[in-house]
Amino acid sequence: MRKEPSGMKGHTDIRDLASSEGKEVLVRGWLYAKRESGKIRFLVVRDGTGYLQVVAFAKEVSPEVFAACGTVGQESSLEVRGIIRREPRAPGGFEMGLKELRILHSAVDYPLTPKEHGPEFLLDHRHLWLRSSRPHALLRIRNEICQGVRDFFYDRGFVLIDSPMFTPAACEGTSTLFETDYFGEKAYLTQSGQLYLEPACMAFGKVYCFGPTFRAEKSKTRRHLTEFWMVEPEVAFAELPEILELAEDLVCSLVARALDRNREDLKVLERDTSRLEKISKPFHRMTYDEAAKILEDPAIRARSDAQGAPPFTPGGDFGGFDETVLTENLDRPAMVTHYPTDIKAFYMQPDPANPSRALCVDVLAPEGYGEIIGGSQRIHDHDLLLARIREHQLPEEAFKWYLEIRKYGTVPHGGFGMGVERVVSWLGGVKHLREAIPYPRMLHRLYP
């Protein structure tokens, strides 16, 4: 066994090995799995870019190397050197005929065995679980989604305006916030950057923010995290139709990007990509009242009761069952607009044609994935906004700066918020949001 990688020019990423057929290369990585059969031993090495089957014959390597191939533990870090050859029996179509092996660190009793594990055990070992193929595939999709968001807005001339994490008061006055001590003052972790973006869009025209947001609600479902990432565009002069179009364009570009760049990852996740291929403009549009009509159908009622879901109440918000019903026969997302003004946030613009309805939209993903986007046109009239703040019994002083935007050159404007983990879950076809973020924060989950 060699002590130093002498005479080696450098290592090769596994994903680039196809061009090295017939050549001797050095690969650095970790032992993912191993198998043996008498005088032949197989090591599966991963390096973050792919998986490589390494074959060691007892007659072709030193006795020390062959013995090491039998005893080296799962997830040991190592360097392997050998000839790359085409081999149909190897996963990926190529394998390495081992010449030299150097174990950098020998791992003993790696906890995540190749068998099945429960969610609690996996989440307790998230720092190691990241090495497994499924989290790896999903987080690579997340990477493309995040980069896709930035490219989309940059290409359209949006300016990134980072909103603060510490806020002096509740943004919307509804959600429960995480409270923290700020040099003796109470401060809260932000639940949305929107209120800070509205002034910025009056400065830059088109802006967006992209970062973590926090909700202290004790939600205990597969669709909730206490810390999640949200992208929020805000556009001056934009009214509801433009907001709908922007949301459609963003979602379509992200789906296309994942289909283009995450083919292998979607395969690992066994995602039915034919469902994603169908995502295109225009999305299905319906008003709240049209959606309500569907949900009040007796046949739907009966199904809702049979599943033990709470019945839809006209004028109220949709539940998880309702969202699934509204999208179950659709091959594209549904955009539901014009919700009742009084079940929506205080800043949403009432429809001038019917002030009991708000100029807002929820985008519901197909296949039961539910709401991925919520947005609206914002109230731009100072007196109306002030009245709404008082109706909602919000602290007027805290919103002084927010009201001032309506005093100096106010214009119609609007935007939306998109939950990154919900999009990643939908595209990756996984049920639980906790898999769509590297280190999920949930009720009773702060480790690791």
Place this chain on the structure above:
RNA sequence: UCCUCAGUAGCUCAAUGGUAGAGCAUCCGGCUGUUAACCGGAGGGUUGUAGGUUCGAAUCCUACCUGAGGAGCCA
């Protein structure tokens, strides 16, 4: 906060009132093309915690802890 279900070997699970078991992982042996390899052997347990019922409790009862799914709220 509420409803439902669960907690047994490192992991995934079986044992329904009568001696606590299997597969994987680990260790030993066998096999020159494995694919979650396979075959043989070994070690591995205060059955979540506390109390109760019983001749006898993993199993039945009570409380608590932890987790899962759902509701409410939302992205």
